Amino acid sequence: MAAATIGFLTTLAVITRFCSCHQNDVGADNVLAYAIADDFGNVSIQPTDGGRFVGKAIYTRDTNTTGWNYLEIFTSRKEDDSMQAYAAGLLEGWITADAIHMYWYNMFRHFCDRRTDVCKTLHEYLRTNRNWVEAQVTEKNGSDAYWYQVGLVYKQLDGLHDGYNANIKEGMQSLSWEHFFWMNIQEDLYDLYDAFNSTHPHRKPFGAGSGSVLIKLLPGYKELFFSHVTWNWYETMMRIQKRYRLNYKESISSNQLVYGHDISFSSYPGFLYSMDDFYLISSGLAVTQTTNTVYNSLLWANVRPIGQISVFVRSMVANRLASDGLAWTKYFQNHNSGTRNNQWLVVNYSLFRPGHQMPENGLLYILEQMPGIVKTQDVTKMLLDQMYWASYNVPFIPAVFKTSGQQDMMNRYGNWFSYHDTPRARLFARDQASVIDLQTMLQLMRSNDFRNDPESRCKHCIPRFSAENAVSSRADLNDRNGSYPFEALGYSNRGATDVKITSHRMFKSLIFVAISGPTSGTSSRLGPYCWSRASANVSHLGLPDCWDFEPETHKWVF
Template structure:
């Protein structure tokens, strides 16, 4: 097939930069008059008319807000494969330094002191990629699902090429290969693969505990959704992203997506995603208690969680469609409770629809179960999510029902976060009170943060957590309650009005202040020993609402 070549051009016009508050802008241009292919920097020149395949805008505001901001837009005069590659290429070129720091801090350590594990892991990845490529080749281009698997890997190839050594020109291509960029996508899936392939426990990938929340305000005047991510602090190289891809909107309802994310990742990974299909998507992770069901994981016939969520975000136009698409080819890795709210069905001030406004899906190896939970929102006006499955089949098979009999820490409706949500959800009246609830932690005084521990409370007993504040020499009822390199690293929240502009409010970094006046996280005075290249030293940032520079409908 004909190779498609691109040149890259930078726009650094000062008036334009001032308008965009310090954004660096890059154009990916198609040049059909081969072999005149080149790169221009420091020029006000754009691509020739009708030859702009993609434009990227990036602002590194991590030291100001805790976040970088990336916007990628493609244009409709080009094949979708070329658009996907160009979207990835501009991201890789613009954010290669940030990708490098994030990679160093996280998945570059994947095989440290774990040679046998990595041999098994890489064999699994190799077999899985070979199967994926065979399916892409054998299914016709009219198969929308597999076409988008191919487009996703094309976009990853573009990121990898942009991240690599700079060239005077590039050509559109797709590779199904184990690369640094693929490892970044797989960060969440590695959490379960570590256990499948018996990685030494001292080097497990970061546990992913999160809090998710959906709130219907009084009189149905608004619906708010929010999420806070709990991860190891090495993962705090963060990026807010907007992808606006010129795919056929009839085939691809989610052609435009805004997410909270990480350098080099095409998915949120938190997850917090808003799509042009009208959907708001959240998840919190389920940590399996019964690891025998990992036997259901196979490199053949399965697709990783990150990939299935990316495709579902693009192809789904309803919450029910989303869970159906995502449930295909279940890999049993990064097992989550997913929440999908269809904002299209919400009319402020009117009665909530009886069906299909809000679906959940819960996944474990070998099984996914989904259910329309609109009735729950109609009855209780909120939905809480806190890393415990709601659906009985998943709870039973995943070992949660048995663990709940040991301690309420694992019981739906009775864990500390469950009780705090139940007690305080009616305090949420607007975006400000939403933020206060989701960043709430008063662990030394809140009755639900108490435990049979010494000291008698845990900083893991809040909607947001700060495990680093638990004393190293404490005595803990459960290991999860003690000191760890882990805590809440962000806040995201949106409402009906903001959603319709792909906007959301964010905070970068661990919680600080609040009713207990928690100290800001500071790399200079913590006992945590973790890589943190490219991160601010002191994390004390305020909330702000992202305003995209790209023109959006």
């Protein structure tokens, strides 16, 4: 979307470096920048807040110490929402330009090599979709709260693109607006390949998971833990924890702030959403997901460029507008794209009172999406009965399980594709009762003892176990020369790349404890992942060699 009335000054001041006094600054490289507007509404980056203040950002480079970088963005409620969105993107693109370059280099530099035909189709699809979305935003002209927020996401992407390209240094590649959009639909691309009937082989192994989730109540309702483990390629590990405090209104005519004006989340360079997804929101909602695979190829006919909105846009719009779990599911299911089809989990922390009886509904909603179908369910009662809810890349709702083709996969390959008897379901059921505090929660979410745990044994596998059969995968430790019934159980340079956990106490400050990098496994038996010892020959520019970081709880500055 064009920058419209918000211009961009190419003469940008050099941003200042400084050390502030919060505890995460030790050994870190910190950058502070301000977005300032002139009398004509042009926005530029400046080293101080002198002038018409629109927004500010602080960026902490700490990858080599904690495995994370940290970014906070704050915008002024005095400015109109469109200017706030553009300034937020501008600040992020400018201040994180080096990390964006490294992420693009590692993940997308050769993306269209030997993919010329499918990339051409993808370009045409996304151009048609963008034109339709922009036309809807223009037609509604700020009168519809949903489309108003969609427009602000696109405006923020405009700023991200401009800010990055204004801070390109020697050796860095100029990136188009479309490049940034491609980054934000990184995980959708696998599905779009299938929708386009592409014959190019996927990079994602057949049947591979994308993460593990555990929502855990302690006895007596003393605490409610909310956790997520990302599974991905190891070259994605250029990570940024982000906090967006964007003081948007509900609509162009409203002076009421949206419920989700303040969001903290785990993320990546160049992304306007989490991708993991893991969000803590000022509305009281905590949102996450695990991805489910489409095994029914007939569903791809429901993926179209007109009438649908990408997942990253829909998730951020729902995060901002929803006041409770039911509202979140209603906002999110609008204009289902049929790509990146997840089980979403929405916890309403505003309903949780430690030590008190829990409400019978509203505490936990799930939403499951497939192309052409979205189902939601309030599963609060099941959470209270079980004292936990786990998610592990298998649909729960029967209609989605069957429609997705998951039932057919279970009939063909056995219990690995089942909901109740897949290894992670059994692991969570067995081990969740061991969680009594944050430390034991961390231990469970980082657990992997695949060579010894009977639940990690693998029928028809040689050797007779798989490091994919764990809460935190380490597929890089599977035997490259082994024999496995399908790809996910074998070797690949991917696995659990983090863990994030919040509690009721931490949520009040929108903070979470996190560990970056592949797990060392139960009792550290697996050892840390090191690029210098890995057999994978993939680009990992800017990433630490060995990943053996301690848990970190970042305290936000603004």
